[in-house]
Amino acid sequence: MKTAQVMMATGANAAALAVKSARVDVVPGYPITPQTSIMEAVAAMVENGELHARFIPVEGEHSVLAAAVAASAAGARVFTATSANGLLYMHEVLHMASGGRLPVVLCNVNRGIFAPWTLWADHQDSFSQRDTGWIQYHCSSNQEVFNTILQAFRVAEQINIPIMVNFDGFAISHCLMPLTVPAQEDIDRFLPPHQPEWRLDPNHPSSFSNVTMASEYAPFRQMLSDDIMAAIPLVKQAAQEYKDCTGMWDGDSIETYRLDDAEVVAFAVNSMAAELKLSVDILREQGIKAGLLRPRLYVPFPTEDIIQALPENAQVMVLDRNYNFGHPGGILAAELKSVLFGRRNDVIVKNRVMGIGGIDLTRRFMAEQILEMMDDKKGLL
Amino acid sequence: MATSIKKLPEIEQVLSGNGACGGCPATMALRMVGKALGPNAIMLLTPACSVASMGMTPKLGYNWPCINITFASAGSSASGISHALEIMQEKGRIEGELPTVFSWVGDGGTYDIGFQALSAAAERNENIIHFCYNNEAYSNTGVQRSGATPRGTFTTTTPTGKRQPKKNMAHMMLEHNIPYVATATVAYPADLYDKVVKAKSIKGMKYIEILAPCYLGWQFDMPDTVQLSRMAVRSGAWLLWEAENGKISFSNPTAHFINGKKTPDQVNEYLMRQGRFSRLLQGPDAKERIAEIQGDVDREIAFMRERAKITI
Ligand SMILES: Cc1ncc(C[n+]2csc(CCOP(=O)(O)OP(=O)(O)O)c2C)c(N)n1
Ligand code: SF4
Numbered sequence: 297m298k299t300a301q302v303m304m305a306t307g308a309n310a311a312a313l314a315v316k317s318a319r320v321d322v323v324p325g326y327p328i329t330p331q332t333s334i335m336e337a338v339a340a341m342v343e344n345g346e347l348h349a350r351f352i353p354v355e356g357e358h359s360v361l362a363a364a365v366a367a368s369a370a371g372a373r374v375f376t377a378t379s380a381n382g383l384l385y386m387h388e389v390l391h392m393a394s395g396g397r398l399p400v401v402l403c404n405v406n407r408g409i410f411a412p413w414t415l416w417a418d419h420q421d422s423f424s425q426r427d428t429g430w431i432q433y434h435c436s437s438n439q440e441v442f443n444t445i446l447q448a449f450r451v452a453e454q455i456n457i458p459i460m461v462n463f464d465g466f467a468i469s470h471c472l473m474p475l476t477v478p479a480q481e482d483i484d485r486f487l488p489p490h491q492p493e494w495r496l497d498p499n500h501p502s503s504f505s506n507v508t509m510a511s512e513y514a515p516f517r518q519m520l521s522d523d524i525m526a527a528i529p530l531v532k533q534a535a536q537e538y539k540d541c542t543g544m545w546d547g548d549s550i551e552t553y554r555l556d557d558a559e560v561v562a563f564a565v566n567s568m569a570a571e572l573k574l575s576v577d578i579l580r581e582q583g584i585k586a587g588l589l590r591p592r593l594y595v596p597f598p599t600e601d602i603i604q605a606l607p608e609n610a611q612v613m614v615l616d617r618n619y620n621f622g623h624p625g626g627i628l629a630a631e632l633k634s635v636l637f638g639r640r641n642d643v644i645v646k647n648r649v650m651g652i653g654g655i656d657l658t659r660r661f662m663a664e665q666i667l668e669m670m671d672d673k674k675g676l677l
Numbered sequence: 678m679a680t681s682i683k684k685l686p687e688i689e690q691v692l693s694g695n696g697a698c699g700g701c702p703a704t705m706a707l708r709m710v711g712k713a714l715g716p717n718a719i720m721l722l723t724p725a726c727s728v729a730s731m732g733m734t735p736k737l738g739y740n741w742p743c744i745n746i747t748f749a750s751a752g753s754s755a756s757g758i759s760h761a762l763e764i765m766q767e768k769g770r771i772e773g774e775l776p777t778v779f780s781w782v783g784d785g786g787t788y789d790i791g792f793q794a795l796s797a798a799a800e801r802n803e804n805i806i807h808f809c810y811n812n813e814a815y816s817n818t819g820v821q822r823s824g825a826t827p828r829g830t831f832t833t834t835t836p837t838g839k840r841q842p843k844k845n846m847a848h849m850m851l852e853h854n855i856p857y858v859a860t861a862t863v864a865y866p867a868d869l870y871d872k873v874v875k876a877k878s879i880k881g882m883k884y885i886e887i888l889a890p891c892y893l894g895w896q897f898d899m900p901d902t903v904q905l906s907r908m909a910v911r912s913g914a915w916l917l918w919e920a921e922n923g924k925i926s927f928s929n930p931t932a933h934f935i936n937g938k939k940t941p942d943q944v945n946e947y948l949m950r951q952g953r954f955s956r957l958l959q960g961p962d963a964k965e966r967i968a969e970i971q972g973d974v975d976r977e978i979a980f981m982r983e984r985a986k987i988t989i
Contacts, residue, residue: 350760355797362750363757370761
């Protein structure tokens with residue numbers, strides 16, 4: 297390991313620095329708060345020659361991803377970023393990216409979605425794109441954003457599946473935290489140059505994403521589904537090798553905190569999960585055996601790791617920053633219950649929705665919520 | 678002087694055995710485009726007849742690497758490929774002459790759903806060629822109206838005839854101040870060929886629109902594609918022009934109509950050959966409605982005549 301650089305950086309800057317470290321070729325972009333700072337930083341790095349890449353300032357997010365997938369099909373390493381309505385506007389092309397097996401990496405800076413307008417974080421945007429065939433990471437610190445973008449390129453290019461790296465608007469994107477940027481040599485060791493098996497090449501004319509009969513289409517879709525499941529070992533391997541190359545670790549498919557002997561387990565993603573470590577400490581001080589399980593992966597859902605990690609007879613408090621419309625609680629709780637059913641009947645799952653549209657989630661507030669949920673029979677949704 | 682049709686290159690990029698209708702104007706035009714571009718090119722397609730024609734996976738009737746993209750995206754996706762190729766060449770990952778990046782898109786994917794992305798690509802002066810083969814309707818989904826459908830046309834979504842005139846898309850592209858804009862049609866293959874050769878040699882955004890009379894939507898006999906194309910030009914319903922760096926020039930016979938040496942044929946003969954106008958022609962107000970269409974044609978000629986005078 298060479299000497300790393302340590303600095304103060306916002307989450308948005310951490311993302312832009314990761315793009316530079318990944319030696320990305322093409323970045324199409326379009327502004328939307330709170331993601332805009334990433335695009336501004338990337339555009340500046342391209343302009344001043346720090347990053348040898350093309351920045352394409354297109355006219356909307358549908359075009360952002362349309363340019364991204366096409367550049368990827370031409371053989372380039374491609375990054376882009378968006379938030380909320382920008383992500384929703386991309387929806388059609390998200391499917392093209394995964395179905396076309398194009399390993400684009402996209403940062404979604406989580407923000408609540410319109411209507412009415414809000415600028416601040418919740419997780420309705422990324423969770424509502426669950427079924428687009430993208431792998432989804434959710435990050436809880438600026439450093440993890442940096443680390444995860446590099447790991448995402450590695451995994452995406454290994455299995456030709458696009459990856460979305462999610463983190464909260466403002467709490468992460470706009471807050472300064474210490475950031476360690478490993479030496480480029482160490483990163484290059486971890487992330488080799490992109491060598492696609494296939495690209496648009498006049499020496500080998502072939503059609504891409506053309507019309508298929510069901511007998512072709514169905515196997516394509518099955519392969520995509522199988523390969524998304526097969527990403528979990530690659531995600532773990534990437535986390536491990538990243539640690540070997542840089543010394544840094546954010547968990548692999550999941551991250552746990554004081555979980556081994558826990559009777560009450562907080563279950564949440566993104567920045568609130570970092571704050572929840574402090575809630576766990578507060579509860580421990582009060583004699584409650586609390587712990588944390590944070591899924592770092594949302595798609596594929598880290599079923600086996602969760603089932604193994606949850607202590608026996610645990611009460612799991614799922615804190616959802618989103619709504620599962622048509623159901624009484626949030627989306628994460630529904631996901632968790634669906635994988636525990638029939639396999640971990642000893643575990644009780646309780647659920648609350650909170651922090652919508654950026655409502656502040658402090659350690660004390662969440663500790664109190666967990667205390668209330670422990671007594672709450674109604675929490676048993 | 679246009680290249681003689683006898684001297685066109687023998688190369689065929691449109692292979693035999695594809696899925697287009699007999700007499701398909703889009704495929705005829707693409708064949709000429711292939712002769713002009715040669716094999717070193719990358720083709721983008723939006724959902725349209727040309728996708729239905731290209732053959733199903735794993736077969737391919739066009740001898741280029743072809744990428745099917747989302748309907749609204751020709752402008753942006755072609756830009757993405759163009760930038761990717763250039764940066765990969767700069768970084769030494771690909772060698773040799775860079776392929777021409779071109780989109781092959783219907784009027785639906787150009788005038789309507791793809792307009793925003795195309796306009797933005799033009800404004801950025803991307804190094805691509807956007808071809809619009811204009812059959813004046815959404816043919817692939819069974820002939821619905823588009824922004825290119827002329828006034829009076831019956832389509833499945835204009836069952837009493839379209840009330841609005843079409844847009845002048847090529848002119849709108851010209852007003853993006855791009856280096857090259859041209860119109861063409863299948864009855865004048867050498868004119869089309871020369872325009873594509875020229876477009877290939879120019880760096881920056883190129884737009885070429887090809888009128889493509891489609892027997893299915895226009896309702897004429899399949900073997901008459903070229904004849905209808907010629908009638909469109911001779912009546913002034915389709916104007917052949919190009920603009921290099923904003924300077925407009927006209928091909929014959931359009932040039933004669935513009936400089937007043939000849940008058941175009943009356944539009945009603947052209948209309949009468951097409952079933953898509955038949956209900957209009959048989960209606961009680963046929964005269965007024967033909968006059969409206971003639972008015973649209975006359976206005977476009979007058980407009981382009983005056984517009985061509987602006988050369989700065
Ligand atoms: C987003 C989206 N909306 C609608 C369609 C359905 N669709 C497929 S082809 C087509 C019409 C294509 O018309 P045009 O571009 O004029 O090409 P043509 O069929 O005439 O060759 C439509 C509406 C689609 N594929 N994607
Ligand atoms: S419907 Fe018209 S444009 Fe489409 S393939 Fe047939 S002839 Fe060509």
